[in-house]
Amino acid sequence: MAAAADEASRPFAGLSDVSISEDIPVEGDISVPVGPSTRRRNDDEFSTLDEPVRETILRDLRAVGKKFIHVLYPKRSSALLRDWDLWGPLLLCVTLALLLQGGAADSDYQGGPQFAEVFVIVWFGSIIITLNSKLLGGTISFFQSLCVLGYCIMPLTAAMAVCRIVLVAGSGTVSFAVRLVVVTASFGWSTFASTAFLADSQPANRKALVVYPVFLFYFVIGWMVLTFSPSQ
Amino acid sequence: MASPDDLQFQEFEEAAELLSADPGASTLSTSASNTITTAAAGGGGGEEVKLDLSEDEEGQEESSELLGGQKPAGGFWTFEYYQSFFNVDTEQVLDRVKGSVMPLPGRNFIKHHLRSSPDLYGPFWICVTLVFSVVISGNLSTFLSEMGNPSYHYRPQFHRVTIAAVVIFMYAWLVPIGLWGFLTWRQGAERQVGGYSFLETVCVYGYSLFIYIPTSVLWIIPFEWLRWTLILFAMVISGSVLVLTFWPAVRDDTKVMSVATVVTIVVLHTLLAIGCKMYFFQIAVHVPTTAPTSPPLHITVATTPH
Numbered sequence: 457m458a459a460a461a462d463e464a465s466r467p468f469a470g471l472s473d474v475s476i477s478e479d480i481p482v483e484g485d486i487s488v489p490v491g492p493s494t495r496r497r498n499d500d501e502f503s504t505l506d507e508p509v510r511e512t513i514l515r516d517l518r519a520v521g522k523k524f525i526h527v528l529y530p531k532r533s534s535a536l537l538r539d540w541d542l543w544g545p546l547l548l549c550v551t552l553a554l555l556l557q558g559g560a561a562d563s564d565y566q567g568g569p570q571f572a573e574v575f576v577i578v579w580f581g582s583i584i585i586t587l588n589s590k591l592l593g594g595t596i597s598f599f600q601s602l603c604v605l606g607y608c609i610m611p612l613t614a615a616m617a618v619c620r621i622v623l624v625a626g627s628g629t630v631s632f633a634v635r636l637v638v639v640t641a642s643f644g645w646s647t648f649a650s651t652a653f654l655a656d657s658q659p660a661n662r663k664a665l666v667v668y669p670v671f672l673f674y675f676v677i678g679w680m681v682l683t684f685s686p687s688q
Numbered sequence: 689m690a691s692p693d694d695l696q697f698q699e700f701e702e703a704a705e706l707l708s709a710d711p712g713a714s715t716l717s718t719s720a721s722n723t724i725t726t727a728a729a730g731g732g733g734g735e736e737v738k739l740d741l742s743e744d745e746e747g748q749e750e751s752s753e754l755l756g757g758q759k760p761a762g763g764f765w766t767f768e769y770y771q772s773f774f775n776v777d778t779e780q781v782l783d784r785v786k787g788s789v790m791p792l793p794g795r796n797f798i799k800h801h802l803r804s805s806p807d808l809y810g811p812f813w814i815c816v817t818l819v820f821s822v823v824i825s826g827n828l829s830t831f832l833s834e835m836g837n838p839s840y841h842y843r844p845q846f847h848r849v850t851i852a853a854v855v856i857f858m859y860a861w862l863v864p865i866g867l868w869g870f871l872t873w874r875q876g877a878e879r880q881v882g883g884y885s886f887l888e889t890v891c892v893y894g895y896s897l898f899i900y901i902p903t904s905v906l907w908i909i910p911f912e913w914l915r916w917t918l919i920l921f922a923m924v925i926s927g928s929v930l931v932l933t934f935w936p937a938v939r940d941d942t943k944v945m946s947v948a949t950v951v952t953i954v955v956l957h958t959l960l961a962i963g964c965k966m967y968f969f970q971i972a973v974h975v976p977t978t979a980p981t982s983p984p985l986h987i988t989v990a991t992t993p994h
Contacts (some may be wrong), residue, residue: 557727568844590767592772592809661777669813683827683844 520544527649528606537600537653545606548613549578552677555616556684569680577676582606585669587657592665596657605670608650611642611678616681623686635682643678647671773808773887781810783879788895791929798933799887806887811894815860818901819852825904826968833910848968859960860897865887867934867953874941884937892933896926901963907969917964924960929955 471506504512520543569577586601594601619635651667658666701962761766782787787801827845834840868889875883885891903922907915938946 506799569846664778
C-alpha cells in the first residue's frame with residue numbers, strides 16, 4: 457500500500473521541487489513599438505479624440521455603406537456579423553416609415569400604418585425574432601441578429617421608393633401589377649439575404665423553425681409596402 | 689445501472705472522504721472515476737474531486753429532469769428556464785401541427801403528441817400567423833367584394849392588426865389560464881380528476897388554432913355558403929381536438945361539472961371563430977337605384993362601428 461501510494465504520488469513529486477523564479481527569467485519588455493516617432497510613446501493606443509470630426513463620421517458611413525453592399529450581394533460572410541452596428545437599420549426604418557406616410561389621409565383610422573406602428577413592427581419584430589432564434593439554441597448574438605434583420609429591410613425600402621414613384625404615374629391595374637412584381641421580388645431578396653447570414657448560426661434540425669418567423673416578418677413589411685394607397 | 693434517485697450527493701467532502709477511504713468503489717461514470725480515483729489516491733487533489741463531482745451532479749440533475757420531463761432548468765430569471773420551453777425540432781412541430789389538424793378519437797393530443805415536452809414555439813407563432821392571416825384575408829375579401837363599386841377607395845385597415853392581436857392572444861393565453869386553474873381546483877377538490885400542467889394547456893390551445901389559418905385564407909372566396917361550411921368544418925376539427933384532450937381529464941368529475949366544462953370550452957371556441965368572421969369579413973351590400981339619372985345609392989351594411 458505504501459509502495460503503491462509512493463508510486464502514485466511520484467508523478468507529482470517533481471512539481472514541488474520546481475522553483476520558477478530562478479530558473480526561468482520573466483523579465484522583458486512587453487511594450488509594442490508604435491513607430492519611429494518617439495513623441496508618441498505617451499499615446500500607446502490609437503485615440504479617436506484627436507482626429508477630425510469628418511473622419512469619424514466618414515468611418516461610420518463607410519461601415520454602413522459596406523454593409524449595404526453586403527446585402528446587395530449576399531454571400532455567407534462573417535464581416536457583417538462581426539462589426540455590427542444599428543445605424544443602418546435605424547436609417548432604413550425611418551426612411552420606410554416616412555415613405556409609408558401620406559397615404560389615405562382622409563380617414564386616418566382606416567388607413568395604413570402610422571409612423572409609430574411601423575417602428576414598433578420593425579423593431580419589436582426584430583427583437584422577437586432574435587429572441588426566438590436564441591431560445592431555439594442559436595449561436596448568434598443579440599445585436600448581430602438585430603443588425604442583420606435591420607439591414608435586410610433595404611430591398612423592401614427600395615421597393616417602397618419604387619412603388620411611390622409608380623403611384624405618381626397612376627394607380628390602376630398596370631401599376632398594381634408592377635408594384636406586385638417589385639414587392640414580391642424584394643421580399644424574396646430580403647428573406648434570402650437574411651437567411652444567408654443567419655442560417656449558419658442555427659442547429660441543423662431547427663433551421664426551418666428560425667427561418668419561418670423571418671419569412672413572416674418580411675411578408676408583413678411587404679404587405680405594408682404593397683397596400684400603400686395614396687390619398688386622392 | 690443505478691437510478692438517478694440513488695445518486696444523491698449531499699456533501700462534496702463526505703464523498704471525497706468515502707472515495708479516498710475506498711478507492712475501488714464504483715463511481716458515476718468512467719471518465720470521472722479515473723480522475724476521482726487518481727486524485728483521491730494522490731491525496732492532494734481535493735479541489736479536483738470537488739470540480740468533477742459538481743459537474744457530475746449537474747449532469748445527474750439534467751438527466752433526472754429529462755426523465756421527469758417537466759422540470760425546467762434554473763430559476764425563472766435565467767435564460768435557460770425559457771430555453772427549455774423552446775426545446776423542439778422542426779419535425780416535432782410539424783408532427784404536432786398534423787396532430788391538431790387530424791384529431792382521431794382516442795388520441796389525446798397531450799398524451800400522444802406532446803408527450804411531456806410542451807413547447808411555446810408553436811402556440812406563439814401560430815397566434816402571430818393567425819393574427820396576420822385574419823387581417824390580411826379580411827382586407828383582401830373586403831377589397832374583392834367592393835371591387836365593382838366606383839366610390840370605394842381601398843383602405844389597408846391596419847388598425848385591425850391591433851384588435852386581432854389583442855383578441856387572439858387573450859383567447860390563446862387567458863382561456864388556458866382559466867381552464868388550468870379550474871382543473872387544478874377540481875383536482876384538489878375531487879382527487880380523481882386528472883390535471884394537465886399549465887404549459888400543456890397553453891400548448892393544446894395554441895396548436896388547436898392552427899386550422900383557422902388556412903380557413904381564414906380560404907375565406908377570401910366570396911361565397912357565403914362556402915364560408916359557413918369552412919367555419920363549421922374548422923370549428924368541428926379544432927373543437928374536437930380540445931374536447932378529446934380535456935374529456936379524459938374531467939370525465940371522472942361529477943356529471944354536471946364535466947359536461948359544463950366541455951360545453952364552456954366549445955362555446956368559447958365557437959365565439960372566437962364566429963366573432964372573427966363577423967368582424968373581419970364583413971359583407972357590404974349595395975342597393976343601386978334603377979333610374980339612371982339619379983345618383984346611385986350605396987348602403988353599406990355592417991361596417992366598422994367607429
